[in-house]
Amino acid sequence: MAVNKSSDASVGEKNKQNILQAAEKVFAQQGLKGSSVQQIADTAGLPKTNVLYYFKTKQSLYQAVLQQTLSLWNSRFDQASATDDPAETLAEYISEKIDMSRTHPLLSKIFAMEILNGGPNLDTYFNHKHVSWMQGRVAIIESWIEQQKITRVDPYYLLFTIWASTQHYADFSVQVTRLRGEKMKKVDFEEAKRTVIKLVLTGCGLTVPARYQNLQ
Template identity: 70%
Template sequence: MTLNKVTEAGIGARNKVNILAAAEKVFAQNGLKGTSVQQIADQAGIPKTNVLYYFKSKQELYLAVLKQTLSLWNSRFDLATAQDDPAETLAEYIAEKMEMSRTHPTASKIFALEIINGAPNLNRYFDEEHAQWMRGRVAIINAWIAQGKMSNVDPHYLLFHIWSSTQHYADFSAQVTRLRGSKMKKADFENATSHLISTILSGCGLTVPAQYRAASNG
């Protein structure tokens, strides 16, 4: 590859990052139907034609934002096995989800809006990949239960509880801010994370790992 092509590839990658960041913000504010390519271009500070050069339509750009959000949510829990320690694995998963709510709240809001509207743009993903992921995680949690590593809880409800409680801090950030009287800072997220880990793991008959207990006492 020549130097010019390398330079062009770098510029193209930066432009895509800029466009996706702008699209994420506008989609989170207006939803898919309420967003136009021109609004995204204005947010990115580039001409509309530049946006359409990289993404052929608003729909294609929206799907790219959704896929980026799902990739951000990749976790060590994706690779968990029946031999792992459930307390360590679940605590880390909760902490990762909370960190995503802190660092990428708009991405979470877009995903939430998509789900609220019936996930019309994620049907294939939910019917295949996400369902397969869910079956795999349920099987691992059931294996932990069968081995006597944790209490006999319903794996589906456990995962739904983790998702709802962690993503709440992103999707309902305005409510959290108003009721607390101030916007949550990093230290507040750390305290909330420790509280969630303690509550969820205790309900599973698990001992909270030392590093998360220490965070709650800090």
């Protein structure tokens, strides 16, 4: 009897995604140290041996979740250049970041906890890659400033401000909910998106693109 390798691969990928989703929930609630492979297996509805088949250790599973976070955070800004329109580029970047806070809040929280703990599980490759990315974005913003496309601002503080004002909705969702008196719905995230885009762009002396002025 012929073995359907395509079907086996499909089942394997589905199991891996199921495990990663379960790991998101457990790591976000318990952190790396407070969680266990058994908890993740129970959340995924799979035997512990199945989890260890795809991810040999809890550490490797945690690393996979961190890598998934960084992959999802890839954005239009990654390919930005000095010739791009800064208003369009920054507005789209802010929009993507707030969308991520709405659709993948647990991944954002896990990454935030990792950073708050000093980033012990972020390897040398990540650190180098992250620094390289930052230097590239700073160079682009400095070029925009030299071309007088935007007001003179510190590129680092501009990016830190964007991260703080977009990831806040995921990392501090409990506070946001309690202060507002209700959970944010999609329409609320769209309003937050419009507000943050306006604040950042006007602070850089830019005009908000028409498509971001009246978000629905």
